[in-house]
Amino acid sequence: MGRPELIVHQDAGLLAKAAAARLVTALVDAQASRGEASLVLTGGGIGIALLRAVRACPALEAVDWSKVDFWWGDERFCPADSHDRNALQAREALLCHVPVDEKRVFEMGYLATIGIHDGYGEPEPAAADYAARLAARAPAGRQVPEFDVLLLGIGPEGHVASIFPHSPAAASSEAVVSVRDSPKPPPCRISFTFPTIQAARQVWVIAAGEEKADAVAGAFAGAGPLDLPAAAARGQDRTLWLVDRAAASRVG
Numbered sequence: 001m002g003r004p005e006l007i008v009h010q011d012a013g014l015l016a017k018a019a020a021a022r023l024v025t026a027l028v029d030a031q032a033s034r035g036e037a038s039l040v041l042t043g044g045g046i047g048i049a050l051l052r053a054v055r056a057c058p059a060l061e062a063v064d065w066s067k068v069d070f071w072w073g074d075e076r077f078c079p080a081d082s083h084d085r086n087a088l089q090a091r092e093a094l095l096c097h098v099p100v101d102e103k104r105v106f107e108m109g110y111l112a113t114i115g116i117h118d119g120y121g122e123p124e125p126a127a128a129d130y131a132a133r134l135a136a137r138a139p140a141g142r143q144v145p146e147f148d149v150l151l152l153g154i155g156p157e158g159h160v161a162s163i164f165p166h167s168p169a170a171a172s173s174e175a176v177v178s179v180r181d182s183p184k185p186p187p188c189r190i191s192f193t194f195p196t197i198q199a200a201r202q203v204w205v206i207a208a209g210e211e212k213a214d215a216v217a218g219a220f221a222g223a224g225p226l227d228l229p230a231a232a233a234r235g236q237d238r239t240l241w242l243v244d245r246a247a248a249s250r251v252g
Ligand SMILES: O=C1O[C@H](COP(=O)(O)O)[C@@H](O)[C@H](O)[C@H]1O
Pocket: 042, 043, 044, 045, 046, 047, 074, 075, 076, 086, 152, 153, 154, 155, 156, 160, 161, 162, 184
């Protein structure tokens, strides 16, 4: 798996712009080699800022957005119209502004069979349904697709997706899990697990701000994944930590 590489930008604004340019290039490359691309989105402040920066990217139209599969690494299990939902924020930031194919937009907590959001009262069947949808797009013999790029924000305590330190999600071998007691609100969530994250060709962890500095430093100092889930963020080919100076300030 890809050894983590640290790339430091001056501030959060430049980080978002540079990561956006990098993402557009990665999607163009994937489409050039396979005719389509597969992208896993994240929520969080810098994750959504990145999508806004993609929308402003001069090369935006170099991507065929109708041939991108969009997945989410985690979701807050909230009503479809809640602004807590990572998917709603991503749609407002980017997906509503580019010609996506809705059949390739895979929201969590969306009941595919009858085409409605919030078809589930509980997160467990929603997690199981998402695992089934991933399996349906996976290569033969695999549980999940080989995502081209999987984006992850990071919490101050080192959570990625909705895998929190010492939580059951951090030890799960399922592809997707429900989370009932997230220490960060809202408490009810759906999340990828480490095996699903590590199936991606490239994993990019994005962090901005001094409050993320301990988590970033811990990951580069060899913390274990139960203490610091971000330490298990690894891609098959490449693992990038795209951070601003403040977030990198305590890396030894
Ligand atoms: O709750 C979540 O938080 C993390 C990090 O968010 P941030 O605002 O501190 O950057 C995010 O990566 C995750 O997708 C989200 O559900």
